[in-house]
Structures are given as C-alpha cells and as structure tokens.
Amino acid sequence: GEDVEQSLFLSVREGDSSVINCTYTDSSSTYLYWYKQEPGAGLQLLTYIFSNMDMKQDQRLTVLLNKKDKHLSLRIADTQTGDSAIYFCAEITGGSYIPTFGRGTSLIVHP
Amino acid sequence: EAGVTQFPSHSVIEKGQTVTLRCDPISGHDNLYWYRRVMGKEIKFLLHFVKESKQDESGMPNNRFLAERTGGTYSTLKVQPAELEDSGVYFCASSRQGPTGELFFGEGSRLTVL
Numbered sequence: 001g002e003d004v005e006q007s008l009f010l011s012v013r014e015g016d017s018s019v020i021n022c023t024y025t026d027s028s029s030t031y032l033y034w035y036k037q038e039p040g041a042g043l044q045l046l047t048y049i050f051s052n053m054d055m056k057q058d059q060r061l062t063v064l065l066n067k068k069d070k071h072l073s074l075r076i077a078d079t080q081t082g083d084s085a086i087y088f089c090a091e092i093t094g095g096s097y098i099p100t101f102g103r104g105t106s107l108i109v110h111p
Numbered sequence: 112e113a114g115v116t117q118f119p120s121h122s123v124i125e126k127g128q129t130v131t132l133r134c135d136p137i138s139g140h141d142n143l144y145w146y147r148r149v150m151g152k153e154i155k156f157l158l159h160f161v162k163e164s165k166q167d168e169s170g171m172p173n174n175r176f177l178a179e180r181t182g183g184t185y186s187t188l189k190v191q192p193a194e195l196e197d198s199g200v201y202f203c204a205s206s207r208q209g210p211t212g213e214l215f216f217g218e219g220s221r222l223t224v225l
Contacts, residue, residue, distance in 0.1 A: 042219065097211060098159060
C-alpha cells in the first residue's frame with residue numbers, strides 16, 4: 001500500500017469548513033506537511049507540523065496530528081472559492097529525510 | 112526572486128524517442144529534487160542533488176532515466192528510450208536548507224508518450 005494515503009476528492013460549500021484527512025504508515029515521521037497546488041501552478045507549502053506537536057493553528061488553517069492513529073488533518077475555516085486546489089500531505093521520516101507525498105485531495109468549493 | 116522554472120511545460124513523443132526535461136532552481140538553492148506524478152497517483156520521489164552531486168537516486172525507476180546537474184545550477188532529466196508508462200508530470204523542486212525545509216516547486220513538465 002501507499003505510505004501516505006488521502007481521499008481523492010472533497011466538495012464543500014463556500015463559507016463551510018473543509019477537513020482534509022491523511023494517514024501515514026511510518027511511525028518515525030518527524031515532519032508532516034501540507035502543500036497546495038492551484039491549477040496550472042507548482043506545489044506551495046501551506047503549513048507543517050513537527051511530530052512532537054498535536055495541533056498547529058495559522059489563521060484559517062488548523063492542523064491536527066494524532067500520532068497514535070498516524071492521522072493528520074487540515075481544517076480550513078470559512079472555505080472560499082480561492083481555496084479550490086489539490087492538497088498534498090507529505091511526511092519526512094527519520095531514515096530518509098526526503099519528503100514522501102500522498103496522491104493529493106482535490107478540494108472543490110461551490111457557491 | 113524568480114521561482115523554479117521547468118521546460119518544456121508539455122511534451123508529446125512517441126514510444127522509443129528521447130526527451131530531455133530541464134529545471135532551473137531558485138538561485139542559491141543547493142538542493143534540487145525531481146519527482147514524478149502519474150495520473151491520479153502519489154507524487155513519487157526520483158532523486159535529490161546537493162549542488163552537482165547525486166545525494167539520493169533511489170527513486171529512479173530504471174537506467175532509461177538519466178539526471179545531471181553540471182556545475183550545480185540547472186538540471187536535466189533525460190528519458191531514453193521513452194516507454195508508455197513514463198507518461199506523467201515531472202516536478203522539479205529546490206530548497207536552500209535541505210529536505211526538511213520548504214521545497215519550492217516548479218509548475219511541472221507534462222510528458223505524454225504515445
């Protein structure tokens with residue numbers, strides 16, 4: 001199976017909250033990232049969390065990490081049409097030091 | 112500051128032909144990475160340069176793929192001969208402080224092998 005798993009699609013209404021989930025397999029993950037890819041653009045780092053943290057908040061973004069379940073989530077409050085993009089979860093483990101990416105979740109925001 | 116640029120943005124070739132993809136990293140970034148995304152699948156790591164040296168090439172699929180970074184500036188990724196399964200989007204990324212820092216990605220080069 002994949003090292004980092006994400007669901008492929010999420011559709012939300014403008015103004016609602018979005019929650020994008022990610023599960024990973026390696027318990028030695030040290031850094032976990034969320035990257036965003038807008039149409040026609042490269043991936044951009046959105047936020048990250050160290051493995052010794054449970055939560056990180058940055059304006060409309062909240063990252064939650066459950067190390068026991070190897071589950072990472074990204075919550076976007078008051079989702080806007082400009083948030084429509086593909087969101088990639090990525091991890092770095094103690095052994096590799098190279099980010100491993102998931103397949104991305106396409107967030108579709110409709111009015 | 113210019114971002115990571117990749118060329119070409121899209122290439123369509125026939126099976127058995129050769130294609131060379133180019134990546135210009137952000138100036139001053141010693142670390143350069145190549146990744147590939149096959150449609151609908153995860154972004155898979157191919158290799159990592161530190162300056163002109165290959166630090167990790169464990170993700171290179173086979174010897175039809177050759178990556179170079181002469182002089183530690185731009186990098187090329189050559190596929191010769193191309194096969195159908197090589198189709199996908201090839202992303203280049205660069206970073207200043209190594210893999211644990213932020214990676215800056217190019218827009219990708221879409222390769223279609225017919």
